[in-house]
Amino acid sequence: MSDAHAYIAAGQSVDQFESAIDYAVLRLYTPLGDSLGWFGSTDYTEDWDDGNYWASVGYPGDMFGGVFPSVEVPVSIEDGDSPGVFSNPGLNLETEATISAGASGGPFWAWFHAGDGLTPRITGVVSSNHDFGGPFSTDNDGRLAGGGELVDLVEWGRSNWP
Numbered sequence: 001m002s003d004a005h006a007y008i009a010a011g012q013s014v015d016q017f018e019s020a021i022d023y024a025v026l027r028l029y030t031p032l033g034d035s036l037g038w039f040g041s042t043d044y045t046e047d048w049d050d051g052n053y054w055a056s057v058g059y060p061g062d063m064f065g066g067v068f069p070s071v072e073v074p075v076s077i078e079d080g081d082s083p084g085v086f087s088n089p090g091l092n093l094e095t096e097a098t099i100s101a102g103a104s105g106g107p108f109w110a111w112f113h114a115g116d117g118l119t120p121r122i123t124g125v126v127s128s129n130h131d132f133g134g135p136f137s138t139d140n141d142g143r144l145a146g147g148g149e150l151v152d153l154v155e156w157g158r159s160n161w162p
Contacts, residue, residue, distance in 0.1 A: 003027040005157060019127040020083050020090025022145040024105070025157035039109060040121040041154035044080045044093060044146050048123075052076045056097045058106025058126060072097050077108065077124065080146065091147030093124045099142035108144050125150065 006024030033039075052074035060070050075097035082091050095108070108124040124144030 001026050002029050003161065005153065005160075019143050020092045020145055020147065021149065022090075022104075022127040023125040023150050023153060025153050025161075027157070027161045031161075037120070038158070039107060039154070040112075040114075040119055041151045042112065042121045042123055043148050043151050044077065044091060044123050046080065048077055049080075050076050050078055054095075054097075054108050054110050054123075056095075056099065056103075056106060056108055056126070058103040060099075060103040070103070075108075077144065082147070089147060089149045090145055091124075091150075092127075093144035093146045095124075095142045095144060097142050099126055108146075122150070122154065 004024055004026050054075045054077060055071060055073045056075050057069075057071050059068065075095060077093050077095050079094045080091050081094075093108070097108075103126045106126040107122040108126065109120050109122045111118040112121045124146035127143045127145040
């Protein structure tokens with residue numbers, strides 16, 4: 001990694017207010033987007049509640065004794081709430097996707113129509129705030145960080161790190 005720009009929660013214990021702004025963009029020495037394509041981003045809307053068209057991707061680690069890539073499709077975002085205290089600009093998104101420890105930072109994304117095709121867009125990032133009942137629980141109260149600042153951060157990275 002050559003550079004990082006973030007809104008990020010500090011410390012080992014992250015509360016609901018900090019988890020809503022727990023995201024970063026990283027610039028790699030060899031950008032993956034040049035060969036694989038780029039994620040865009042879009043702000044969450046309640047119209048998407050309970051829609052099973054999202055994907056969760058990451059490297060959760062420590063399951064079966066090692067780190068491995070993981071993908072879960074289709075998954076839903078069930079609700080989005082703004083902590084709203086002290087002008088917190090973030091958004092807590094809730095999902096019942098199987099999110100395990102170590103998956104923090106993984107994108108929650110879907111395909112969106114753009115022009116004549118489809119483009120992948122992130123609307124949330126797996127936050128470090130987890131309250132789940134085990135690595136394969138389907139009732140894990142998974143938390144995603146999202147909101148307009150996530151969109152702004154992705155746009156900042158794309159504009160400043162071509």
